[in-house]
Amino acid sequence: MAKRNNIWANIDWITILLFMLLVFMGWLNIYAAAYNEEFQSIFDTSQRYGKQLIWIGAAFVFAFTILIIDTNFYVFFSYILYGILIFLLILVLFVGKEINGARSWFTIGSFGFQPSEFMKFATALVLARYMSTFGFKIHKLKSLGIIAAIIFTPVIFILLQNDTGSALVYFAFVLVLYREGLSGIVLFVGSLIAILFVLALVISPLTLYTVLTGVTLLVFLIFSTKLVQFGRVFAAYLISTTLFFVLNLFVEKEYSFADILVAGSILGSVVILLISLQKRLRNYSIISLVFLGSIMFTLSVDYGFENFLESHHQARINELLGIESDLLGAGYNVNQSKIAIGSGGIWGKGYLKGTQTKFDFVPEQSTDFIFCTVGEEWGFAGTSVVIALFLFLLMRLIWLAERQRSGFSRIYGYSVAVILFFHFMVNIGMTIGLMPVIGIPLPFFSYGGSSLWSFTILLFIFIRLDASRFDQF
Amino acid sequence: MKVSSKRRFVVLAVFGVIGLIFIISLFRLQVLDPTYKQYATNNVLREVTQYPARGLVFDRNGKLLVYNKTAYDLLITPREVTKFDTTLFCNLLDISIEDLDVGIKKATKYSPYKPSILIKQISPERFAVLKEQLYKFQGFRTQSRTLREYSTTAAAHALGYVGEVSNRDIKKDKYYKSGDYIGVSGIEKTYEKQLRGVKGVKKNLVDVHNRLQGSYRDGKEDIPAQIGKNITSTLDLDLQLYAEQLFQNKKGSVVAIEPATGEVLAIVSAPTYDPGLLVGRVRGKNYSKLLADTLKPLFNRSLQAKYPPGSTFKPMNVLIGLQEHAINTNSRFTCSGKDSRPIRCTHNHVTPTNVVQAIRESCNAFLWNTFRAIINNSKTSAEGFNAWHDYVASFGVGQNISSDFSNGLKGDLPTEADYNKIYGKGHWNALTVRSLAIGQGELGVTPLQMANYGAILANRGYYFKPHIIKEIENDTISQSFKIKHEVQIDKKYFEPVIEGMSQTVHNTNLVYTSKIPKIEMCGKTGTVENNHGSDHSVFVAFAPRENPEIAIFVYVENGVWGSRYAAPMASLMVERYLTDSISTRRKYIEKRMIDANLLNPIQPK
């Protein structure tokens, strides 16, 4: 029992080791990215790698402090911390400094502080606190409302700062909710929406609707017990499409084949839906409804994209999806980043030997695009090691979360994992052109005090909670 | 909770799938995909500025005056430089190790990552050798530039020169980047926008060894340079060259104008210099040398020297007198020669004189009487003076008439206020300012203004602003060149004055040196007092008398008398311009003029 009270014996050293490895590798790469012949001393604090060293030192101090604070502190102070940070988010709108178009920084002298970074762990704490209260039921409307309020309040203020990247991170919490019992339909519908959204922008309407119709027919086929039944469905679509095709011949304005297909699909689906509702064919109703919804959604995406998104977001999404190649604008970063990573080959060019990842070619080299340096100088070997380390850390965190006795610790643990995961996914995805250029840092790697400290605090609160898992009620 | 805890696998699966997608993408990107490896040896998107060729300049007959030659700049990107053979490098470029050291330091200070010019304007010959060896030097590349080349040494001041932009130029106009060229003076400056064209950009992919990997996106994003517009000047190269030949070893200025249009046919400021000296790497050195020259070859006398016009001013005063009815065509004034008061007359002649005779004999007594009558024509001297002032101003004196010349001066025309300041209001009269009567005193007129005055006399009362550009390719010239400026003198008053000017050439000693066979030239000599050496020789003229084709003003510093150098030189230029040659019996005059060396400020009387 004595062992139970000794937090140092119960600490998960593997996680701490992974943390240290990532921080150390991050610093090595910041040094390479900012490497400058004139300032060769690694301790030169006028250079980024020198500053990062100071921040790493401070991060260790934070980590140690967190470990010696009693766990109850985090439980009881969660709401207060959340409140303070919401206040800072509002305050920064008025007195903050604008950097890269986002007003999200407090600056005191040369020191910058970004409250949205710290908001993440406060939100995680409050979410854990609320969802672990006795008698909590996730599917109650009131519960969902409060959860939405907890998550979306910071999102609104961060969006007001014009920092879309940081705001998107909060959508990662949906995975936490899923783990805590949120219906899988939400996840399914969410994924469907995300996939359709991308497809609607990427591929031509004709291809999209052809594929959509094809997939739907396939699903109908799978769920059909008799071939005759499927034949009727098929006939319904064929007839309604043909109908519109013939109608088109008599109107003056010529509609494209995609338009005709859409109209035919909608009419066909409505007919099938009505018939199957009448005949109580549940599967058919659902399939036709989903198909109808998908078509409506993709139609509105096109409209919404043109009318509601700001042009620089449009450009970034367009670039990501390969629609418009503005290689000197939004596409420039990604193109240069891909060249840098691609040129690394299997084994990389060697430490400090990178030529692409110097200031001029890849911008924001030591912050958002730090992964380029890994790719160029350490090659595929380096990038796969980094990805493996992150995956190992994330899996370790899930494993740790699942061994918690208290709901609070588990929920918090999941939150840590999904936040880190979201950053990992978006940041690396961005550097290799799989994600839009959304400026969010790679945890523990990217240059910057605010992000390093916030990830350290986020992680170490969980390590602390885990260390005293035996004490918990 | 049982269901929920199974969901961990879904979450882990999401992590795993993303991780797998990343690993696969990276494997494709880094290991399989050769495109990035092709760029890979280090592709760099390199924007190369495309410098357009500057527009050419022609003379009025289509003879080429200014064109371009190619030179090369060597650029350095300090970060990309690796160890290299400095001795070979310096030998190839003919520079010292110290220069190289300083140059590299300067470039590094500017930016270690961006290319900057290390050595400018390498000749094509040297470049040919360098090109073969350039692969040995990483971090260096070249770009071609065009430099000015001149077909003759003529018209250096008028054509002007091109130099590197100053920080002020860059601030004023975003078009210019450090190292760009800009017209600094003359036509090059005034017509900079038309001549320079528009720079373009070519985007290249270059590997780490500076080898061109081809153009970026097949050149779809390249912006081609727009070549500069060609310009036809109003200058007559033949006349210009001839005028410069006549002015060798002399100081002074010539401006010749076509009266009917205001087109400047020739404009000389002597001593002149070879415009080719201010081109390329030698420019700085030569510029300092020219600047230090005591004869001030860089000083553009035609536009910036303010000379007192002397006796050449007399026809204007007589015209004003006639217009003001201060005198009339029958007025006669007695001249006592050297005993004339308050202004002495320089030599003996018939007396009393009328208008024609007075101009022919350049009689100071007549002019004094005329001037006094003009000033005293109003209630007060000041009012009379103001009337005179306005007439003179309408001749362009004291006004900026230099339309497309980059740095013409207004000259000096005294005002009532000036004299009030000097003498006190009401304390001066015609006697006080009497030197104005004979073109001396506070008057300062540029040769361009004097030639324009010649054109006014030729046109009997109007002028077009003198200008030096006739045509711009695919563009129009300023409409202001077509505006007719009238002076406030009736046309009828010009005839007696012009008769006097004709007699000056044909009925005085000038007939031996300055009469042109078969062409009636009308002119007026002047001798401008000079306290620092021999007097200056001045002559204003136009020819032929009817339908004049050329108006000319000649100013020869230390030429002693107007009749000694300025008038014969003007007659030679007019003859050359109108007949394309010099008549045989005037060849000896031509030789005498060309051979005369007047650089010593003291000349025998």
Ligand SMILES: [Zn+2]
């Ligand atoms: Zn006299």
